[in-house]
Amino acid sequence: xIVAEQKPLxxxxxxxxxxxxxxxxxxxxxxxVCDAGGEREVSFLHNALQLAQARSGxxxxxxxxxxxKRQCDPEFLEALGEKxxxxxxxxxxxxxxxxxxxxxxxxxxxxxxxxxxxxMGMTKESxxxxxxxxxCGECRLEDTGGICPITRCTKGIxxxxxxxxxxxxxxxNKDMDCAWILIYQRLERLQQLDKMxxxxxxxxxxxxxxxxxxxxKAETVTGESNG
Amino acid sequence: MSKFKEKLESGKFVxxxxxxxxxxxxxxxxxxxxxxLRDYVTAINITDLQSxxxxxxxxxxxxxxxxxxxxxxxxxxCRDRNRLALQSDLLSAWALGIENVLCLTGDHPTMGDHxxxxxxxxxxxxxxxxxxxxxxxxxxxxxxxxxxxxxxxLGAVVTPGAEPMEPQIIKMKKKIAVGARFFQTQAIYEPDxxxxxxxxxxxxxxxxxxxxxxxxxxxxxxxxxxNVAGITVPEDIINEMSDTPKEDRKKKAAEITARxxxxxxxxxxxxxIMPLGWDELVPEIIKEVEA
Numbered sequence: 001x002i003v004a005e006q007k008p009l010x011x012x013x014x015x016x017x018x019x020x021x022x023x024x025x026x027x028x029x030x031x032x033v034c035d036a037g038g039e040r041e042v043s044f045l046h047n048a049l050q051l052a053q054a055r056s057g058x059x060x061x062x063x064x065x066x067x068x069k070r071q072c073d074p075e076f077l078e079a080l081g082e083k084x085x086x087x088x089x090x091x092x093x094x095x096x097x098x099x100x101x102x103x104x105x106x107x108x109x110x111x112x113x114x115x116x117x118x119x120m121g122m123t124k125e126s127x128x129x130x131x132x133x134x135x136c137g138e139c140r141l142e143d144t145g146g147i148c149p150i151t152r153c154t155k156g157i158x159x160x161x162x163x164x165x166x167x168x169x170x171x172x173n174k175d176m177d178c179a180w181i182l183i184y185q186r187l188e189r190l191q192q193l194d195k196m197x198x199x200x201x202x203x204x205x206x207x208x209x210x211x212x213x214x215x216x217k218a219e220t221v222t223g224e225s226n227g
Numbered sequence: 228m229s230k231f232k233e234k235l236e237s238g239k240f241v242x243x244x245x246x247x248x249x250x251x252x253x254x255x256x257x258x259x260x261x262x263x264l265r266d267y268v269t270a271i272n273i274t275d276l277q278s279x280x281x282x283x284x285x286x287x288x289x290x291x292x293x294x295x296x297x298x299x300x301x302x303x304x305c306r307d308r309n310r311l312a313l314q315s316d317l318l319s320a321w322a323l324g325i326e327n328v329l330c331l332t333g334d335h336p337t338m339g340d341h342x343x344x345x346x347x348x349x350x351x352x353x354x355x356x357x358x359x360x361x362x363x364x365x366x367x368x369x370x371x372x373x374x375x376x377x378x379x380x381l382g383a384v385v386t387p388g389a390e391p392m393e394p395q396i397i398k399m400k401k402k403i404a405v406g407a408r409f410f411q412t413q414a415i416y417e418p419d420x421x422x423x424x425x426x427x428x429x430x431x432x433x434x435x436x437x438x439x440x441x442x443x444x445x446x447x448x449x450x451x452x453x454n455v456a457g458i459t460v461p462e463d464i465i466n467e468m469s470d471t472p473k474e475d476r477k478k479k480a481a482e483i484t485a486r487x488x489x490x491x492x493x494x495x496x497x498x499x500i501m502p503l504g505w506d507e508l509v510p511e512i513i514k515e516v517e518a
Contacts, residue, residue, distance in 0.1 A: 154335055154337075154346070155305075155332060155335060155346060155348040155351070156348055157305075157332060157348055157351035157352075158351055158354070159351050159352075159353035159354065159398060159401055160353070160394055160397055160398035160401065161389075161394050161395070161398065162332040162351075162352070163331070163332065163384055163385075163386050163389075163413060163456055163457060164332075164334065164335065164456050165389065165456055166454075166455070166456040166457070167390075171334065171335055171338060171456060172335040172337045172338065173337075180394060181391070181394065184391065184393065184394045184397075188393075193397070196394070196397055197397055197400070197401070199353065199357070199401055199404065199405065200354075201354065201357075202310060202349065202350050202354045202368070203349075205349075
């Protein structure tokens with residue numbers, strides 16, 4: 001899933017200054033799961049912004065709230081309908097993709113990012129998410145025991161640990177495991193150390209120009225079943 | 228031709244030194260340090276923004292040594308340049324008369340004084356060695372032909388004190404396969420451990436030059452033990468330093484360094500002395516070892 005953190009309240013207050021009527025728009029998918037911008041966080045933020053306005057005595061904003069199933073999908077944005085009719089700005093608690101999808105869908109409506117989109121990761125424990133995929137476009141997990149060196153090695157190197165590993169930890173962060181020691185241990189356990197002995201050539205950045213596009217090769221599936 | 232290469236290939240024992248370029252444009256001090264080492268070492272490593280701290284580049288200082296007829300070992304890291312810049316700097320190095328190149332991954336920017344910099348690492352150290360070998364063969368990484376090729380003597384680093392050891396050796400073998408012709412190691416303080424490492428890599432038939440860092444104080448030893456990868460200074464050496472009055476520390480440091488060198492000398496094909504500012508001790512240490 002995509003993992004994000006809500007922006008500090010003071011940043012959000014600063015962003016909405018020029019606008020009177022603010023629609024706080026949540027996202028029912030990743031942002032809900034990572035506690036950054038689902039229905040619950042939309043409601044908390046709504047209260048926090050109202051409270052801050054009342055306390056400061058500044059600003060004359062009116063707030064409304066709504067959460068769509070997925071901001072990154074124009075199909076779900078249709079459901080916004082007249083919710084946007086009487087607002088001056090949308091404060092999106094979707095990820096960076098959601099914000100841009102809204103901007104494309106509503107060309108005349110300003111849209112503000114309420115979260116900082118951080119990474120693609122997994123839930124480690126309740127309230128803790130760890131980055132696991134860099135979306136490099138050339139998955140090599142087959143060769144690395146299911147542990148991604150591009151994401152988990154701070155240098156993203158491909159041919160084994162650098163000289164900075166100490167006690168299995170990374171030179172850039174002593175709390176972080178060295179990805180290459182993890183890969184070594186796992187390949188050894190799987191009796192696949194030969195994979196580590198191979199030479200891996202430099203990455204091909206030409207294969208992943210930004211921005212990327214994928215065209216479905218299968219028949220397009222419509223409806224909500226793929227949510 | 229590289230004297231360093233010639234000596235290593237004829238099986239002779241070599242001594243190399245190291246100089247860190249300064250922060251700023253005053254390079255007199257660092258050239259003076261090189262002059263101090265001139266008669267005692269075969270070649271001098273010039274570090275490439277060591278510890279990811281901004282300094283004068285290793286290419287410029289290496290070139291200054293060439294002007295003075297002192298042989299440099301040009302250190303090149305993958306931290307700050309993509310493959311275009313790395314290959315270009317290699318070609319520039321050859322044009323400036325540089326033959327020895329030590330290829331490294333490079334300390335992460337967060338270790339240094341520009342922690343917000345974008346880390347590059349377009350290549351890793353193994354891929355950089357391969358790229359340099361390819362240039363030696365007259366082609367670039369995209370297989371385009373070069374107008375006349377360099378002939379670098381390429382080296383790499385290895386950490387004999389790493390735990391676990393096997394990943395280090397796996398990587399060392401890869402480096403050899405793509406063109407590393409010599410290895411310089413992380414600082415050695417435990418000759419026993421070094422010996423067991425050497426026994427594991429003896430069959431690879433590649434010269435290993437043992438890293439020797441002059442230990443200046445017990446505090447430095449403790450700092451390295453906690454923070455520097457692959458270095459363990461044993462308790463007895465730490466105690467030796469802490470039991471020595473401050474005014475005798477340099478003498479003690481020289482004595483410990485000479486002792487370690489004598490212990491590792493029969494095991495390897497050279498020592499790489501990193502004086503970390505105590506350059507004036509180097510001649511004395513070398514005389515002591517060669518006596």
